[in-house]
Amino acid sequence: MSLTAPAPSALDPQRRRRADRARQVADVLRRQVLHGLVSDGALPSESDLAVDFGVSRNTVREALDLLRDEGLVDRVPGVGTRVTCGKYLHGLDHLRGLAETLSGAGRVRNEVRVSGLVPAPGPVARRLDLQPGDPVVYLERRRLADDVPLSLDLTYVVRDLGEHLLGEDLAGRDVFALLESISGRSLGEAEVTLEAVVADAHSAAILEVAPRSPLLMLERLTHLDDGRPVDLEFIRFRGDRITMRGTVRRASPKEATA
Amino acid sequence: MSLTAPAPSALDPQRRRRADRARQVADVLRRQVLHGLVSDGALPSESDLAVDFGVSRNTVREALDLLRDEGLVDRVPGVGTRVTCGKYLHGLDHLRGLAETLSGAGRVRNEVRVSGLVPAPGPVARRLDLQPGDPVVYLERRRLADDVPLSLDLTYVVRDLGEHLLGEDLAGRDVFALLESISGRSLGEAEVTLEAVVADAHSAAILEVAPRSPLLMLERLTHLDDGRPVDLEFIRFRGDRITMRGTVRRASPKEATA
Numbered sequence: 001m002s003l004t005a006p007a008p009s010a011l012d013p014q015r016r017r018r019a020d021r022a023r024q025v026a027d028v029l030r031r032q033v034l035h036g037l038v039s040d041g042a043l044p045s046e047s048d049l050a051v052d053f054g055v056s057r058n059t060v061r062e063a064l065d066l067l068r069d070e071g072l073v074d075r076v077p078g079v080g081t082r083v084t085c086g087k088y089l090h091g092l093d094h095l096r097g098l099a100e101t102l103s104g105a106g107r108v109r110n111e112v113r114v115s116g117l118v119p120a121p122g123p124v125a126r127r128l129d130l131q132p133g134d135p136v137v138y139l140e141r142r143r144l145a146d147d148v149p150l151s152l153d154l155t156y157v158v159r160d161l162g163e164h165l166l167g168e169d170l171a172g173r174d175v176f177a178l179l180e181s182i183s184g185r186s187l188g189e190a191e192v193t194l195e196a197v198v199a200d201a202h203s204a205a206i207l208e209v210a211p212r213s214p215l216l217m218l219e220r221l222t223h224l225d226d227g228r229p230v231d232l233e234f235i236r237f238r239g240d241r242i243t244m245r246g247t248v249r250r251a252s253p254k255e256a257t258a
Numbered sequence: 259m260s261l262t263a264p265a266p267s268a269l270d271p272q273r274r275r276r277a278d279r280a281r282q283v284a285d286v287l288r289r290q291v292l293h294g295l296v297s298d299g300a301l302p303s304e305s306d307l308a309v310d311f312g313v314s315r316n317t318v319r320e321a322l323d324l325l326r327d328e329g330l331v332d333r334v335p336g337v338g339t340r341v342t343c344g345k346y347l348h349g350l351d352h353l354r355g356l357a358e359t360l361s362g363a364g365r366v367r368n369e370v371r372v373s374g375l376v377p378a379p380g381p382v383a384r385r386l387d388l389q390p391g392d393p394v395v396y397l398e399r400r401r402l403a404d405d406v407p408l409s410l411d412l413t414y415v416v417r418d419l420g421e422h423l424l425g426e427d428l429a430g431r432d433v434f435a436l437l438e439s440i441s442g443r444s445l446g447e448a449e450v451t452l453e454a455v456v457a458d459a460h461s462a463a464i465l466e467v468a469p470r471s472p473l474l475m476l477e478r479l480t481h482l483d484d485g486r487p488v489d490l491e492f493i494r495f496r497g498d499r500i501t502m503r504g505t506v507r508r509a510s511p512k513e514a515t516a
Contacts, residue, residue: 019460020372020398024412027492028381031477034451037381052390053379066458092350092452094509114278121311123286123295132310140278154282187508193292194350196454196474196497200324202277214472214497216454219289225508234285239454239472250445250483251352 022062025053029063033072033085034243043073043081071240088145090237092246095190095222097174098143098151106145110171114140117159124156127221128229137162139170142206149207150241154234161230176222179231188225194218194244199236207238214239280320283311287321291330291343292501301331301339329498346403348495350504353448353480355432356401356409364403368429372398375417382414385479386487395420397428400464407465408499412492419488434480437489446483452476452502457494465496472497 029049032038043049049060064081067073074084091101099108115138122132130136139155155175157165164182165175180186195217204211215236222231287307290296301307307318322339325331332342349359357366373396380390388394397413413433415423422440423433438444453475462469473494480489 016460019458023458023461024396024398025379027412027477028379031451032381054377069458070455087453089451092450092504092506095506096509119312121283121286123290138282140282154285189505189507192350192504192506193289193347194452194474194502195345195500196472196495197328198472198497200277200281200327202274203281212470214454214456216452219285220506234288237454239456242453244452246350246450247447248350248353248450248478249447251354 018056018059018062021053021055021059022066025049025055025060025063026066028053029067030072033067033083034087034089036083038083041083043083045080086148087241087243088150089245090242092244095176095187097176098145099174100176102145108150108174109144109147111142111144112139112170113142114138115166115170117163120156124232127232128156128158130158135159137165139165139175141170145241148241149238151235151237152203152206153236156232158228158230175231179222179224183224183230186225188223188227190220190222192218192220196239197236203236207236209238209240216242216244276314276317276320279311279313279317280324283307283313283318283321284324286311287325288328288330291325291341292345292347294341296341299341301341303338344406345499345501346408347503348500350502353434353445355434356403357432358434360403366408366432367402367405369400369402370397370428371400372396373424373428375421378414382490385490386414386416388416393417395423397423397433399428403499406499407496409493409495410461410464411494414490416486416488433489437480437482441482441488444483446481446485448478448480450476450478454497455494461494465494467496467498474500474502 046057046060050057064073064075068075072085074082076082088102088105102108117135118138119133120128120130120136124136125132125134128136136159137157141153142149143151143153161179161182165178168178176187197215197217199207199209199211199213199215201211204213216239218235218237220233221229223229304315304318308315322331322333326333330343332340334340346360346363360366375393376396377391378388378394382394383390383392386394394417395415399411400407401409401411419437419440423436426436434445455473455475457465457467457469457471457473459469462471474497476493476495478491479487481487
């Protein structure tokens with residue numbers, strides 16, 4: 001990413017001060033919106049917010065503009081600021097499939113774009129403890145919650161389990177639940193990485209967002225409870241539809257350096 | 259976020275197929291790049307990659323373009339594809355400050371933009387178990403690793419601990435380490451949320467990225483080991499500089515529904 005000169009307005013001290021305060025207000029309000037903590041889906045009035053945060057009404061308006069640009073609220077002249085957030089909370093504490101983690105919050109449906117056997121490219125084979133070129137099952141699915149696209153999932157599954165997947169209800173069920181029923185074992189642990197990336201034009205079209213929209217990119221290597229790696233996934237979540245939520249604990253100094 | 263019609267090229271079946279395959283190749287290569295798994299910082303040649311992935315060289319080129327657009331690689335005609343990734347791996351498994359988690363990977367420096375007492379807005383007060391308007395210490399810091407901006411951190415700390423922070427070396431040390439030394443206690447657990455958001459113009463200028471670049475937004479409420487909430491943070495990480503990494507375990511059905 002190339003460095004960019006700050007926009008001129010960002011250098012004007014007064015505007016800068018207001019923008020800093022607007023960000024501060026927006027960040028605090030963001031959680032209220034995400035967690036449905038505002039009563040009747042309406043934010044307090046601009047003047048109440050100005051008093052609560054000790055800022056001007058102009059600053060409050062700029063803060064609400066930031067949240068509107070993220071698709072979290074809508075501002076209706078004469079009515080006020082309404083929550084329009086379509087974000088789902090996705091648990092990070094336990095290894096769970098999408099339908100499991102959204103349970104109760106949204107109806108998940110999967111469109112299978114590709115499914116079948118492919119030779120494993122070298123890096124995929126190494127992570128699944130296979131030889132390069134060994135056949136693996138490859139799945140590509142667009143996943144929707146309440147009929148709005150949520151993610152695009154690319155999945156590699158070891159052949160002995162994956163071949164059984166192909167006959168299952170991939171449109172209606174999570175791969176995790178199917179893998180446990182096919183293998184007769186529980187899943188164990190998964191290595192995950194999370195990044196914020198920009199949507200390329202083609203991924204944006206599939207996810208029905210504007211090109212260069214922010215995506216939450218999840219890579220996950222999942223093992224059975226006997227430690228065998230069986231499932232490698234690359235998932236692009238729409239940034240405006242998913243919030244990851246979890247709990248992190250402080251390690252003892254010894255653990256922290258482990 | 260409004261829905262957008264797919265770009266015309268995305269509808270051409272042949273281009274669509276190639277774009278799907280390019281994404282598939284790019285996702286697998288992404289991890290090699292992020293984790294420094296390529297030898298001497300150079301990716302294999304286009305023709306080797308084409309063989310390994312069973313795709314055309316045009317598809318490989320399109321995959322490398324995707325990684326280049328994310329700032330992960332650079333393509334030098336006649337030389338090949340070099341890793342230019344400036345991403346740091348940030349641990350998700352334990353609660354750690356930035357300098358702690360990047361230990362050894364980069365030198366962290368903090369620019370303190372704002373520090374002082376402010377009246378807690380209602381939602382901040384509630385999370386820190388205070389009354390609205392109670393004074394809290396507010397810090398705003400730009401954090402750099404190896405002199406490149408990495409994050410913009412907005413932090414609220416309870417007054418009794420926060421006031422001592424103000425006299426400490428905030429430019430050189432993590433707030434977490436300082437809170438433990440001031441309180442004489444360990445930190446306990448933290449509630450975190452992670453989202454991919456777009457950079458507004460002002461945040462982009464501070465972080466030295468183009469407006470509308472993807473940011474990884476972390477909200478974190480940290481408790482002492484006696485359960486008292488003491489530190490509420492809102493952190494914008496540059497998407498092109500941070501990858502979160504952790505391990506997730508499958509819960510027993512009982513835990514999963516808890």
